[in-house]
Amino acid sequence: MDFRKRSRKSVQVEEKEREFKRRASSGDEEMLKDQREKEELEQRLRERDAARTRKLAEPKAIQRKSNAAEENKDIRALREVSRQKYLKKREEQKLQELRDDIEDEHYLFEGVKRSDVEYRDFMHKKDIYNVLAKKELENGGHEYRIPEAYDDQQAGVNQEKRFSVARQRYNDPNAEKEEAWEEHQIRKATLKFGSKDKRQVCDDYQFVFEDQIDLIKASVMDGVKFDYEKEVALEKSRAKRSALDAIREERKKLPVYAVRDKFLQAVHDHQVLVIVGETGSGKTTQIPQYLHEAGYTKHGKMIACTQPRRVAAMSVAARVSQEMGVKLGHEVGYSIRFEDCTSKKTIVKYMTDGMLLREFLAQPELDSYSVVMVDEAHERTLSTDILFGLLKDVARARPDLKLLISSATLDAEKFINFFDHAQKFEIPGRPYPVEIHFTEKAEANYFDAAIVTTLQIHTTQPPGDILLFLTGQEEIETAEEHLKLRVGALGTKIAELIICPIYANLPTEIQAKIFEPTPKGARKVVLATNIAETSLTIDGIKYVIDPGFCKMKSYNPRTGMESLLVTPISKASAMQRAGRSGRTGPGKCFRLYTSYSFQNDMEDNTTPEIQRTNLANVVLTLISLGIEIEKLFQFEFMDPPPLDALKNAVELLCNLGALNGHVKLTKVGRRMAEFPLDPMLSKMIIASEKYKCSDEIISIAAMLSVGGSIFYSPKNKKVHADNARMNFHTGNVGDHIAHLNVYNSWKESNYSRQWCYENYIQVRSMKRAKDIRDQLVGLLERIEIELTSNSNDLDAIKKSITSGFFPNTAKLQKYGTYQMVKRLQTGHIHPSSGLAEVFPRLVLYHELVLTTKEYLRQVTEIKPEWLLEIAPNFYNPKDVEDLSSKKMPRGSGLAGKSAGAGTS
């Protein structure tokens, strides 16, 4: 390729672009056309280049498949995409302005009575914002696609989104080439390997695997018979009707409609109702509407419905507002973190469970609600569990409050027993039957078994996509490699197998791939973590392979250490996984364990989160709700957490100064409770007032609370990614300061997406960090801490951090291991840390987690005298004397290096 020509062309393009911008800003209508033409031209060129490269990379068999008509369609779609680009950019600007406006006004209006005009204006802006935000989501997509059940109405738009994401890579000629080249290399390698014994494999042993696994059909989960023709007929008649009629009909078709009157009677007669019904019965969307129709919203009171996830709250609210024919945010609204889409008019409010918990702080009796519905209660999130206890109490105090707990079948009895006068209410119906298979004998290696089963399904079963559950990113990557190799070895005699990995840390652009429709004649296999169990739904899955494991975080209250280990799943989890195959038609589930171990070895339910987590935050919330310490230990949990966990939490809060000697909430504690963060982070922020560096500290707090998914290192570019990461660690400043550096550099780049790509940083995580940081700025104001910057004094920043995290310290021992200063526990600095090879003598860590070893994650070097200065009641001079007595050259990490030199 002639690079000089290319570059000259790009100069021309740039010039044109500049001119365009100039003219566009003066509102030239013609420019639009001009721009369109220009982009189309560019697009065609790119497309041509890409097609050439693709042709090089593709084996003949696949080339044959793509026909001219398909390509034309592609080009048309691509043109459309580029035409939209300009408009999108302007919309994005507008969106940002609106967002700022709305945010300003939010704070402005808080606690102030709004005049009607102001209010209307505000709501109007908000409406526009919501529409734009939704568009942004569809175009760029930094959220998961909304599960299929609630976006029928916009099916067309979503198709657009699917294609636009899929084609994004075509807009970046380099990425396309690189990818194609890689594919080419891989295929070259596999084809060579395959062709050597291709004949043998294809002709003699075609679909016979040495390690064949015998699966036996054990049972069929009951369900209605699937009548294909009836479905098609229904589909056709549905299309004919007008949209509103369709919605009305749709509502009547839901299983819950059949029991509407019976349900309303039951609500009337009982205060607490446990609703049992499978997903898809329509309870989430219909029940609040029925209640509204029956007059439960009359006296200005609202119906609340909690969801465990943000997307669910948003999409359900959108759907219901559509069904009721009102604007989203008016009568029907939702409330999630960073976004309150409700108004004075709102009577049906969908919200995340954590949000309702926050509302308890403001109104402990929930006076503004007449009905509270806790949806998906069987998921037993931390927030729902606390809500149960609180709601049970409120229900006693307020006989007029109706409580609805909705759950899947398995543990309904438990809910009924917990709310003593609860009445059970069942909604019949389950979408499609699922055939369940177990292995005949126990499999020694679930991973290999999973690979073989996948291939077995692919070669022997009728069309339909496969969903395979694995435990983590690494396992998914290896599985992808193995599958590619083995499919390659089988040659062209079998249908194409498209492999789609999905896990939460995967960049959104790649995640979108799983939602692309499977081409005819091919089969898709989705390799997923637990994310596919509840959080997202993939259309077209017919087969589920369940090896029976997942990674689970748990907290050991004895040692106070967290762990993240591969654990067998529960029966409930297994049922949930199986159910993923029966969403759009009858399905099959292959379990890679025996029916015996399902019956005898597996727990009925997954241990609820409240029993396997650090409770510091929970305890602080409960105490700030006014629950006395004695009552705290008698608090009615459905499954009480271990006593030690509660004790540890109280102890930590005392050490942090949130509770005083009488275990009463202090002023510091009250301020800490304002923050939606772990108490140690909250304390760190409050301490930053003293060190005049609150600006830096909230950036660090935001970055830390995003979690560890900031850096992204793809397997094939590990070296580059590692180098990029180490740039932020210059001077061995420690991981906390490194996080600050990342945030600040990103800010300097004007929050650029490109900058993130160049530095192997996840855009999504950074955006989230910014959201959190913005929220923290608002909260600082509320508790009257000034926003001050002190960026040159790293010691001041580190001292603030120490004020929150002083219990988490460790000192260097021989062989590079670390001994916790105040605990009988050793650990290692995590290799991803910037200090992993520096070995400072005394470090402060953000968390200690057991995985393959005990690892300290996010560490920073601190000075021993700080501990005595900041936490004199926690540390004795004895604890750190050996650190300050030894005369060793300090600074620049060299001291540490020599100390740890003998380890490797």
Place this chain on the structure above:
DNA sequence: GAGCACTGC
């Protein structure tokens, strides 16, 4: 020289 499952405020 290892890996952060997944949510939520």
